[in-house]
Amino acid sequence: MTGGRSPAAASQSAPTTQQVPASHEVREVAEGVHAYLQPDGGWCLNNAGILLGRDGVVVVDTAATEARARTLRQTVGALSSRPVTLVVNTHSHGDHTFGNHLFAEEATVVAQERAAAEMAEHGLALQGLWPGVEWGRIELSLPRVTFRDRMTLPVSGFRVELLHLGPGHTAGDAVVWLPDQRVLFTGDLVFSGATPFVLMGSLTGSLRVLDRLRALEPLHVVPGHGPAGGPELLDTNADYLRWVRSVARSGLADGLTPLELARTAGPGPFAHLLDSERLVANLVRACAEEAGLAPAGPLDVVAAFQDMVTLHGGLPACNA
Numbered sequence: 001m002t003g004g005r006s007p008a009a010a011s012q013s014a015p016t017t018q019q020v021p022a023s024h025e026v027r028e029v030a031e032g033v034h035a036y037l038q039p040d041g042g043w044c045l046n047n048a049g050i051l052l053g054r055d056g057v058v059v060v061d062t063a064a065t066e067a068r069a070r071t072l073r074q075t076v077g078a079l080s081s082r083p084v085t086l087v088v089n090t091h092s093h094g095d096h097t098f099g100n101h102l103f104a105e106e107a108t109v110v111a112q113e114r115a116a117a118e119m120a121e122h123g124l125a126l127q128g129l130w131p132g133v134e135w136g137r138i139e140l141s142l143p144r145v146t147f148r149d150r151m152t153l154p155v156s157g158f159r160v161e162l163l164h165l166g167p168g169h170t171a172g173d174a175v176v177w178l179p180d181q182r183v184l185f186t187g188d189l190v191f192s193g194a195t196p197f198v199l200m201g202s203l204t205g206s207l208r209v210l211d212r213l214r215a216l217e218p219l220h221v222v223p224g225h226g227p228a229g230g231p232e233l234l235d236t237n238a239d240y241l242r243w244v245r246s247v248a249r250s251g252l253a254d255g256l257t258p259l260e261l262a263r264t265a266g267p268g269p270f271a272h273l274l275d276s277e278r279l280v281a282n283l284v285r286a287c288a289e290e291a292g293l294a295p296a297g298p299l300d301v302v303a304a305f306q307d308m309v310t311l312h313g314g315l316p317a318c319n320a
Contacts, residue, residue: 023071026050026079027228029220030181032157034079036072038063041194041226042274044095044126044133044320049176049185049222050076054156056085059107060176060185061224062099064126064320066136069099086110086153088162089143090187090224091170092118094126095320100141110151111143112164114172119143129305130318147174165212167205167296169198169224177216184218189237192226194274196237199281199304202295203241203248210238226274240270244279248286258283259307277312281305 025037036048049060057080063069076084087104089097089111097119100109111119119142127135153160161177169188176185188197189209198206214234221233247268251261262280270276284304289295309315 023068024075026075029222029228030178030183033178033181033183035185035222035228036075037226037228038068040274040319041192041223043316043318044130046095046188046225047222047228048072048096050079051155051158051160051178052080052082053085053158056082056155058086058088058153058155058158058160059084059103060088061090061096061187062087062103064095064098065134066099066102066138067134068320069102072099073102083107086155088153088174088176089115089119090175090185090189091115091173092122093170093188094122094124094138096187096224097141098124098126098135098138101139104141108145109141109143110145110147110153110162112162112172112174113146113148114164115170115174116143116146116172118170118172130315130320133318133320135320165209167202168209169196169206170201171296173201173209175213177218179216182217182219183222184213184216184220185222186213186224188224189213190221190223190233191237191273192223192229192233193272194225195270195276195278195282196240197275197278197281198241198285199278199299199301200296201285202289203245203282203286204289205295207238207241207245210234210241240273241282243268243270244282244286245290248283248290251283252287252290258287258304259310261287262307262311275316277308277316280307280311 027035032052034050038045044064051058084107087109092115151162222228267276281304
């Protein structure tokens with residue numbers, strides 16, 4: 001949550017200027033395969049993907065606000081004159097799906113079946129968490145095609161596999177795997193430079209999914225938030241989640257609530273990650289699972305978000 005606060009270097013003879021980070025960065029990770037990255041990767045500043053098929057374009061996730069989704073669409077148009085034929089949502093959260101409606105007239109939206117159900121259930125509720133964000137005109141555009149465990153997309157020029165490997169960030173996560181290029185779009189199963197978030201999914205499930213993603217042996221990993229990288233991102237996320245699990249176990253033994261435990265533990269070795277207030281929400285999930293709750297079992301998400309606000313000392317910044 002530091003975007004927009006980096007001062008430019010200035011000499012005594014030159015006026016001081018403020019460098020505003022670019023709204024996005026496009027990185028070609030393989031031929032015809034682009035990562036669309038939105039710095040700094042904090043709340044609602046998600047990544048997307050652009051696959052330039054011979055007959056049409058596939059977009060992996062959209063964006064949170066109308067303005068950001070329009071910028072994504074313009075970027076796609078600059079890369080290819082071919083139509084967007086498919087939009088894949090890696091999960092249900094609005095920062096990855098609210099821009100669907102800007103593509104839906106020409107494209108088919110695809111998601112895992114649980115993700116589609118969650119999108120219909122929650123609608124535009126994310127906007128209520130940050131009423132100060134300029135969301136713009138957002139129309140809910142739900143997936144028209146869903147799958148359960150696996151789906152191969154009909155994309156000329158690529159093998160594109162959609163895989164649901166169990167609950168992780170949410171109950172209905174899907175990864176987009178290009179086996180020939182060994183490129184993996186993970187959605188929010190993986191964060192880079194930002195704190196992982198499993199409140200609405202599963203900590204134990206996330207660790208299992210990360211093991212299965214590692215077995216794919218990807219070369220390029222495009223996370224849901226933050227800079228793209230390689231398979232080391234899977235290990236970094238797993239390290240964090242194992243630490244949270246150990247903190248939860250010690251807290252249960254001491255009879256502490258997740259909020260008390262988060263205050264006591266602090267961010268530990270992960271203080272460099274953005275959005276550290278997510279620790280308390282992750283502990284809510286971890287403690288519940290240690291007590292026997294099934295992966296992705298129901299929790300009081302509103303209360304957990306309030307715990308994050310309390311831990312942070314106010315509403316976390318959302319720079320969407």
